[in-house]
Amino acid sequence: MTREQLLEQINKKKSFLSVGLDTDLSKIPTHLLDTEDPVFEFNKEIIDATKEFAVAYKPNLAFYEVNGAAGWISLQKTLDYIPKDIFTIADAKRGDIGNTSTMYAKAFFETMDFDSLTIAPYMGEDSITPYLAFEGKWAIVLGATSNKGAMDFQDLMLEMSSEKVFERVIKKSAEWGTHENMMYVVGATRPKLLMKIRAMLPKHFFLIPGVGAQGGSLEAVCKSGMSSDCGIIVNSSRGIIYADHSKDFAAIAGEKAHQLQQEMKEFL
């Protein structure tokens, strides 16, 4: 999907919501467990109920891999079910040497037809650039994450510069691609940091997890992170998909997504 197509959808739906499909057999409504593929059944109902309000879906690979090969089948079926005009994010956080990265890119961009993949930057340039060779596809690089452990290494100050590790990661890796094939993961829980990164990268899209369950505020995120043409995709997983555990789970998920979309509309 191109940047223009993504923007078109954001403007049409007045939304920049990504729904995280962290589908866990121990958390989905029990009546689904008797179906042939409970993970897919759950996702299907969630997608039907939220697709009007969401511009992206983000399956978290761990929740599929835990079911082995069957999980990859659920994932493929889910991807095929998502309407083609909605942006798809494989939240896989891959990162390896050059020839292995090319294989991961083929896995997610060709074997499966995801629009984008999250990537861990620790191994440097050849762990990122192979993904940029695929037209219409996106590398979403971990910049500053919002988990507790983010402070351990990302936040360390570098010698002879006023930069932290994550700032160097963002600045350096941004040279390898463009705002039309790269995005960054930036956590929602630190608005000042978000503002700083926006100043560094005025045009790039940021994928922002951590609103809701992890404690980030949508208003703070919008005020500190938006660009002149939106520039953010805000993800909510548990707050939407596990808002209810009854047979009405999908309808409630749809309401939660609608509420978020209504809030987002005000900032566009």
Added chain:
Amino acid sequence: MTREQLLEQINKKKSFLSVGLDTDLSKIPTHLLDTEDPVFEFNKEIIDATKEFAVAYKPNLAFYEVNGAAGWISLQKTLDYIPKDIFTIADAKRGDIGNTSTMYAKAFFETMDFDSLTIAPYMGEDSITPYLAFEGKWAIVLGATSNKGAMDFQDLMLEMSSEKVFERVIKKSAEWGTHENMMYVVGATRPKLLMKIRAMLPKHFFLIPGVGAQGGSLEAVCKSGMSSDCGIIVNSSRGIIYADHSKDFAAIAGEKAHQLQQEMKEFL
């Protein structure tokens, strides 16, 4: 697998060889392509021919994921085929927030029964510690890799210390586990660095890729990286599994593994 069991095997086989199963449909002998599961057929013959000389097998996940769900079936069959006394490494380089890490740990340690998993440290403590809660299982953390991009971020010097990023990663993360549930990936191409890391961690095992195709020397690796009780697992992938492309590929792979084992014996 416990550290003792691993050492027992190293001593019995006089080897610290890991065979990397980077099985690529475009590189395996063409006569295998007509079989039902060419990736598994290839791995099976490679395992039969090398198991006498190898103490570990390391499938690289990218090469399985590129085949989608079918790739995960090949991977599961391969894992089941590896003799139980041989150490298994899922070279997956996962790394995510706490609850997601737990799901990855379950995927590789329970759904599949791997002994260990490679892990990317960018997201810090909660991206590593969940793996350490599984008895007899190992987290193999990326320390200093041997690819070109390793220089981009791992090698940056930190302020107010004489440490580089990778040194802090190793030192800090080593506090979260022990030499009985953590190892480190350290590239083979920089012996001085290997020596430095060995001085920091006298007891931990290092998983060392990069000997052979990537240019590292076994002798240099042994002299600079071994501990008092071996302490290294040296991986070779392409140099063994793609040494030959004819119907004799497995026999030739066995010879290559045997040669490496004979060289390794001298250093034990």
